[in-house]
Amino acid sequence: EVQLVESGGGLVQPGGSLRLSCAASGFTFSSYSMNWVRQAPGKGLEWVSYISSSSSTIYYADSVKGRFTISRDNAKNSLYLQMNSLRDEDTAVYYCAREVKVVDYWGQGTLVTVSS
Amino acid sequence: EIVMTQSPATLSVSPGERATLSCRASQSVSSNLAWYQQKPGQAPRLLIYGASTRATGIPARFSGSGSGTEFTLTISSLQSEDFAVYYCQQYNNWPRWTFGQGTKVEIK
Numbered sequence: 682e683v684q685l686v687e688s689g690g691g692l693v694q695p696g697g698s699l700r701l702s703c704a705a706s707g708f709t710f711s712s713y714s715m716n717w718v719r720q721a722p723g724k725g726l727e728w729v730s731y732i733s734s735s736s737s738t739i740y741y742a743d744s745v746k747g748r749f750t751i752s753r754d755n756a757k758n759s760l761y762l763q764m765n766s767l768r769d770e771d772t773a774v775y776y777c778a779r780e781v782k783v784v785d786y787w788g789q790g791t792l793v794t795v796s797s
Numbered sequence: 798e799i800v801m802t803q804s805p806a807t808l809s810v811s812p813g814e815r816a817t818l819s820c821r822a823s824q825s826v827s828s829n830l831a832w833y834q835q836k837p838g839q840a841p842r843l844l845i846y847g848a849s850t851r852a853t854g855i856p857a858r859f860s861g862s863g864s865g866t867e868f869t870l871t872i873s874s875l876q877s878e879d880f881a882v883y884y885c886q887q888y889n890n891w892p893r894w895t896f897g898q899g900t901k902v903e904i905k
Contacts, residue, residue, distance in 0.1 A: 716892065725899050726833075726841065726884055731892035740892050776840055782888050783831040785852065787840035 690791030703777030711755035719773035803897035820885035829889035
């Protein structure tokens with residue numbers, strides 16, 4: 682069974698940092714591209730970042746470019762999102778998402794709240 | 798950026814009735830269009846990709862159609878478990894996906 686389990690969310694002050702993790706199991710993690718997608722409270726879905734299976738290709742949404750860094754460790758079956766210079770508008774549930782051009786599996790999400 | 802616009806924002810439907818949801822793209826996305834279902838407190842679930850192909854395990858009452866800029870998700874006979882929010886997503890501009898703002902299907 683495919684499982685994606687996010688962790689690392691919490692309350693952080695504006696300008697602060699947080700590192701999200703996603704533990705994958707039930708499939709060959711190193712064969713799949715992965716993404717982070719977020720959802721602000723009561724709002725729709727927003728794509729955040731993409732990383733290819735080998736980490737050779739990475740993309741970011743303009744809203745997070747220069748502040749967020751996506752990475753992965755295929756040996757540990759894990760995906761990460763380092764978030765720096767956090768802003769109020771980064772408050773959201775962050776989902777880890779397995780990609781086959783579309784998202785076929787989602788994690789349960791981890792809530793990041795940016796507030797003073 | 799490709800903007801996805803869904804209508805209506807809320808759809809009130811009685812169980813057993815048909816529901817028709819619309820999604821419009823600001824420019825052509827060919828057939829690179831997916832639909833997701835999201836229930837409160839849960840992650841989204843893939844329903845349809847390629848505009849009309851049902852994902853694994855999705856019941857036949859869900860169907861998708863359209864190409865270019867106009868797309869439709871139809872639920873032929875609404876079941877109680879179908880009341881949820883539905884999002885369309887374009888992946889023509891992969892990996893820079895964009896999603897619609899969602900259509901909430903509620904019980905009439």
